[in-house]
Amino acid sequence: MKRGVLIVLSGPSGVGKGTVRKALFEEPDIDFTYSISMTTRQPRNGEVDGEDYFFVNRNEFEENITAGNMLEYAEYVGNYYGTPKSFIDNTLASGHDVFLEIDVQGALQVKEKMPEGAYIFLTPPDLQALKERLVGRGTDDPEIIDRRVAAASSEIRMMSKYDYAVVNDEVQLAVQRIKDIVKVERLRVNRILPEYIAMIEELEK
């Protein structure tokens, strides 16, 4: 059974990660398993455990942290949110590709524990466009916007930690680039070598 590919889509705030992810999952020819987060917050109406989130209590979440099962986690307004390793491991081992959409801080934590993934950084076509998007979001004052732009700049510098940079100039183009990356990742020697070593050993018997 050939191991699946872990695909991590990340990038600065406001770049459009969610939009690209949604468009990607609407493609008829992809079959990625979406990485399900674990959280201690209450399920909302219609949310299903093991589909939308793994819903656990604080005690269970902290046991997962202690056991080293959280690839990354954070606490927001009194609730834990994080990415459990076991779900990703099992899915990859069953030969399925796993897709994880995550912020820059989270992605870098995940990379430390699973460096074999394909780390994709979604970038704005240019920083001016990013600024417009950040400004366009609301009615915040210029100082707040400047601070957001500075934060985005420093996030873009984090690009150096990633394998690929995909420009989000048009959603459908970004989606196609991500599909190409996953196709080509399957050709990378570090993914293929074990299979060939086994084949050679067979022939030399």
Added chain:
Amino acid sequence: MKRGVLIVLSGPSGVGKGTVRKALFEEPDIDFTYSISMTTRQPRNGEVDGEDYFFVNRNEFEENITAGNMLEYAEYVGNYYGTPKSFIDNTLASGHDVFLEIDVQGALQVKEKMPEGAYIFLTPPDLQALKERLVGRGTDDPEIIDRRVAAASSEIRMMSKYDYAVVNDEVQLAVQRIKDIVKVERLRVNRILPEYIAMIEELEK
């Protein structure tokens, strides 16, 4: 000017590198510059200097070696053959992709000097198929064939030094995979980062 990508196609003897290269260059939508070798052998009828080869005398070739301009070279039946670095460097600097088809020994020499290339290892679909191809070549005795298979096995182990492995199950499929690799290589962060760093510095002024 964005630097071109150096694409190195290599692989064990008999795997079909030349066939794949020819089919690739017949594709209407590729625009690779073929890396021209340097040699001391005499031009044959119709061969053009700077097109088929760079034809030089022994003295000139040895000056290139001394000057560190040969990415790799070898001597066959009294003549030098090799890959001059300056031609590749200039072509990449002008924004064009360079394609180099070369045996395993040569590819590994080139990689030491230009590790930023995309190193593609063409593999047989399975070693049995490779054996059939080696056998099918001529009327050599079984011992020679066994020796060739052993040599091919050890070359396949060299795959670990490459970035990508492309199976040559069907020429057109192999060609498509190589085209995908080149497309995706352009998205690799190490190729894109300098451009973004410049953009950020511009915005922060």
